[in-house]
Amino acid sequence: MSRESAPKETDPMDALRTLSDESHTGENRCWPCTVLNLGLVGIGVVFLRARNRPRASLLVAVVGVAVVYLRGYLVPYTPEFAPRLVAASPVPDEWFHGKPSHRESSRQDVTRQESESLADDVGMDGETVLRELSAAGVIEVEGAQLFLATAIDSAWHERMDELADRSLDSLSTALQASLPRVDYTEPYADDAEWVALGSDHKQLLPRPVVVAELAAYEVLGERLDDERLRVAGAEAFRMFLDRCPVCGAELVESSSVSCCGGHLGPRQDPDETLVCPTCEQRLYTFEVSDN
Template sequence: MTRSTTLDPRRPEHTGENRCWPCTVVNVALVAVAAAAVSVVSPSTAGAVAVVGLALVWLRGYVVPGTPRFAPRLVAPIPGSDALFHGTAATDGGDRAPDGESGSLDPADVDGEELLDRLLAEGVLEIDGDAVAPTAAYRERWRAETDRLRAEDTESLAAIARDISPAAAARAVSEDGDEWVALSPPDGNTIDETWLRRPVAIAEIAGYRAAEPFLSDDSIRLAAARTNRMFLEACPDCGGDLERGVDMPCCGGHTGPGEEPAETLACPACEVRLYTFPRE
């Protein structure tokens, strides 16, 4: 499909619900500064600069080229800017993050180096050139389990997740068109539930089952299932291609001062993040 050559200043990817408020605030301030500077020479021209500038900010999300790259970091040092521009850091619904980040079957922390050594030793992973990748035997089992689970409804996935995870209970949840598996912690406190997006639940259950011939320790199998999501090649639910991106709550990204956003692996069709790579 060819793009129309009609000049359209609107950028819906940066406006409406997608509007990045750090970018908007910075651009409004820059327009005000530019208008004030021009007013020294020509007040009427300054008015035109302000009107045109604000109109472009409204239609495009920003008017200064490159704003998505610098605006979030520009406002990051301002006290309270994170809560002001992106809401509170608290999650809604246990470990379900507001931006759709998913939980895990077993959110317990494990030592990454020890886990890697174990998975390499047991034949789940192997060294492939200068990278680490699943072995052919593990990948074949993982794909077969994924294909079987893809046909299950979310209620069935919740029942399986309850049986293989430390959760006290599990239930299927449908909210705003998205499907989740909600896991109650071992103490049964539903306030601290962990919510898994359906594709993540499929990936981890399949990964856990696929590791059975290689690993006898259930906790290691669960940790492996969570970690091995980084090796996904297609969406476990829809089967579509995955995309690499960065962890950016707004159009230009927002991290702490001097920090780079984390790399992510997501399914654009399901709008689900499958993995967030640790920052180096």
């Protein structure tokens, strides 16, 4: 953040502008974060008053509320945990998410949609995929834990590193050339980088997903003959990612009900997701089962 680079003669207005963070205020304000942080400020104020420190409590109240107003939150990393608290609380989700955020609504206006995977329409359920992969020796099971076989895992990471250095153009071409079921691809960039599938650009695959799935698809080709399983398996590989294949940032677990992810209807359970905080793209969605 720009705290170190703040100008020396600080005009109070400049200081306020430096503090303010548009990604969590205005239309982007996350109400779970705001409410939680104001609550924490309130607890601090009550605590200080109870200890007979009225001036300190006034200072905490003024500064706390101002920071939440300007930045959207006070406690670091609130956007990562507040949505989970809300999801776990009995308070209806629509109290916080009456309207979809600006970014989401702008994506929904056009007919294209973000796609989770190359395997979106392969039609194999997750359990079958994992069973087949483990029968082929690609995945190993230890107790309740799943692992990629060591040789597979290192081959996959090596290939991802190579693909990560490619331009978006060349990645898009490689994807089209490798997968028989993909007949048209085109690079597409807005505030993030994607490969669009189909000449109508109806599906957008995030760049890190393309890198991870294309690398996995190629590695699986040496072990599997079944094309559908290769594609579905490539999707399953992403659950084993701990870093972003494009920028190397550590992935953070988030919830799809959060200000940083997508919004679901009020009656749906939020899915847990793996998100790259740098690319601001979703790398994997762990579906919450209904049983």
